[in-house]
Amino acid sequence: MDLIVRAVDVGSGNTKYVVGTEGTEIRCASFPSIAYPSASETQAWSASERRKTVSIPIGHLFYEVGPDVHLVADSVRATQLHDEYTDTPEYMALLRGALHLMKQSRIDLLVVGLPVALLHLKKAALEKAMTGTHEVGGGKTVTVVKALAVAQPQGALAHYASVHKKMATIGNEQSLIIDPGSRTFDWLVARGMRQVQKQSHSFNRGMSDVLRLIAAEISKDIGSPYRDLDAIDLALRTGKQPVIFQKSYDITRFMPMAEAVAQQAVSAMKQYIESPHSLQNIILVGGGAFLFKKAVKAAFPNHKIHEVKEPMFANVRGFQLAGQNYARTVMAAPRADQGATPSGSKP
Known part of the structure; x- marks a missing residue:
């Protein structure tokens, strides 16, 4: 039986998730990263008034999330603009909202993302929190067998290499992936697919x-x-x-004010890049790519700046690819070695 792999990228602006895969196609969807709290589950609406949201139980509250969450009166941006946001009930509500919309009762491997600066601080705790059975509203649950947390721009690198048929060659190349999001400005320098930690970072300038x-x-x-x-x-x-x-x-x-913010962020990033002349790929992704493109090009005038279609989904598509590869090479191996048929079944 094929392992079920899915990916979610909970951003401060939008929550992106993988709906399904078909061949090389990875289908994605998103909803605003807004979670509206209430003391009780959302009431049943008539067909004409029903909105595309789900009430997620977290502790003693319910958090309404989904594509139509803007229709909730006096809604507020729920994802906290601080480094502990993955520990908040709003983050968990958004993640579980994505799980609900995937329509899978069991996920063998769930891949999630973190800003570069938080990866080593939050990776273990986030993977632990993602693993297990989640209540996803409407009396439904989703069981996550295993979770992996990766740096958000690392997903974009995997997606870029796949789209441009560079999986066989990128292992010998140096790349810079720039990911301006809603809250953070992330970048990652990689040799092959491996992060160069001292040259990769993120900060709140999105x-x-x-x-x-x-x-x-x-x-x-x-x-x-x-x-x-x-x-x-x-x-x-x-x-x-x-x-x-x-x-x-x-x-x-x-x-000019908007462009100044982008220039400040890119200038700060350049201080971390030790050998820009050695970069063979500069890849710009993320929901803010359109606004930061001019500043990135000015900072690297001798390079071609690579972009991808639907840059907002670049990270989560790369998460999916990384998860599928991990499932094939690591998770599937023990099952193949078992050789025994399930108890009570015929060979």
Whole structure:
């Protein structure tokens, strides 16, 4: 029987997860990293009002998560913007929400991600927390037999190598993977698929900083608090300007401020890179890739900056590939060696 492998990347902006695989295709989905707490499970709604969310029991509370969580009144960003976020009930609710949406009652190997700076601090504890039986709402449970936590950009490297048919050659190359997310700006220097720890790091300088800065400037301009960060994010990505007081509001004048945040992050990263001329691959991924691309190109003018389709899913797709490889080479071997048929069954 094939082992069931799945991957989840709980980010501060979005929770990404693998729905399934078919050949070389890895199907992914996402929902906002918002978990709305309540004292009781979400009531049953009529078909016309039903929203795509699930109530996850954590301790004495229920956390509503899912694609339609924005419809929850007075919802707030639940993932904490600090280094202990993997220890919060909101993180667990988002992770279990992804498990619910995968529609698997048992997962043999679950691969999850951590920012580079937290990997060695949080890896063991996170793997332990992910292993076991999880209540995922609606009276359902999901059993995770084994869990692996990896550095988030390491997933992107595996995905890039797979897409560009470089799995056979990348073992002899040096790569820099840059992953600007919502909360953190991560980067990883690798020789082959192995992380060069002293040149890899992350810090809190991501898209959320850009959105909050622009929101503060809009608030000063209109004379009242403005907190619609999603509208600002959409404007930066698509050019569709937010509507404020029934009028389209031009935020293009704040672009130099946004670009300054990206430049600061990239400049700090460059201090860790010892031999930029030796880098054979520079790969830009993550939900903030579109905004950081200009700063990355300016920092490495003699390199080609590689990107991937759907950069938001690059990490989780790489997690899936790494998990599948681990399942084939490590987990499947003991089963093959057992040779015996299950008790009570015929050979």
